[in-house]
Every structure is written in C-alpha cells, then in structure tokens.
Amino acid sequence: MPARRPVRTAATVAAVALLAVTAAGCGDSGGLRGAGATPTAISPAKLWPDLRPAASPAWPYDEGSSETVKGITVSGDDIRGVDPVTVVRAEIASDPADYGSKGAYHDTATRMKECGASGGGGAGCPLLKPYYRDLTGDGRDELTLGFRLYPTNQTALRVYTVDKHRLVQVLDDNDAIIGVELAGRTVIVRSPAGISGYEYRTTWAxxxxxxxxxxxxDEFLRTGKGHHTRRPLLSASDSASPSASASASAGA
Known part of the structure; x- marks a missing residue:
C-alpha cells in the first residue's frame, strides 16, 4: 500500500541508525563488509525466435463479462439496500436450464425457500454471508455473494456493482471453492487440486x-502435506468494512 511506504521507510532508516550507533559502541569501525559471492545473473533464453504466430487466438480463458440483473432497481445507487436473497432468486428465475427441475443445480432453488431476509432463516438456506467492499475504485461498495449449489456441492461466487440505478453482475464463477480473498481490486479464489497438498488459486481483477x-x-501452489483445512466462506471480522480484506472458504 503506497500510503504506508513512508512509515516503513522511516522505520528502516531508524533501524539502520540504531545499528550504526550500536556498532560504534562495540568498537566496530563501521566499514562495509562483504556478504559473500553473488550468483551470476542469467538472462532469459528466447526459444524459437523465428516461430510464426498462430492463426487463431490462444486457448480461451474466461475473460469475464457483465450482465444487468433484470427486475432489480438500486435506490440511491446504494448496493447495501439490495436484498441478497432477492438477487439470488432473480438469478434462479432467469436460468431455468440450470435451476429448473432437470438442471444441474435444481435443488438450490428448493433450498432457497428456507432463506429469509438477507439470507437469514432456516439452516438449509444455501446463501452465505454477503460482503461489501469497493472493488472498482469508484469509492462505492460492491456486493460479493456466495451460495451453495445443490446437489453438486459447488459454490457460486458472484460480484455485483451499480450502474445508474441498475444492479450489474461483474463476476460469475461456479467451482469447488475452498477459499476466497478480497485484496485491493482483486478477488482470489482458492480451489482444491487433484494432488494432495496443492491447490489452485485464480485471481480476478x-x-x-x-x-x-x-x-x-492462475496458479498451482503447494500448501503442505495432508488434507486441506476448510474454513467459513469469508471471515466474520470483515463483513461490514469496505476497506478490510476478507478470506473465505466454501464450507460443507
């Protein structure tokens, strides 16, 4: 964070000054000392410089898209006034292919009947705690939602912003999610890998x-030996703050 750099720099200067005074008091001359041999820098080796460009684009990563949520108007452009339950039910109503009786997530629609206002209510409610944070840099909060998908036991991750009183979905991701983190203007999604002790981390910006x-x-990272530890989707300490980061896990 740029705002903290001057403080950290000042602390470093003070520490160096303290070490110099201490060294002088111990009779050290204060001269420079060698730190040992330095590895030789090796420049990148460019392979196949005459390789011709491919005739088609690279393998298509999900490049992201936005979609206006129909039927929801955001009064005063305040996203905190939008009921998360209404948002999820609007998605279910607009996508019968996925949430209908023959859809991959058909049981999610049934379980949503357990949800009260803002996700409260019965234990079967699939909606997870909503979080608010400025992810676009415009000084206003975005809404980050998570809800369980049944019977697949995946987690749906959604991010919404507001544009001229309209609720706009700017992130749509369904996966086997074990963690979510909000960092600056990014959303980091952690998912289990097929190899024990590793996980995938996907960053959306x-x-x-x-x-x-x-x-x-997209990263494939070693996390240690053994099985993954599951935690709540987003830490409770970050529920209302638009500036704090949140870590998350899907939970069973």
Missing part, C-alpha cells in the same frame, strides 16, 4: 475499460 472482473492469474 477489475478492468476499468471493460467494466468487469477479468481473469488475470
């Missing part, structure tokens, strides 16, 4: 030109 969250990074 706000693109001001396309006005949506776009795929920016």
């Amino acid at each position: 706000w693109d001001p030109q396309r006005k949506t969250m776009v795929f920016s990074r």
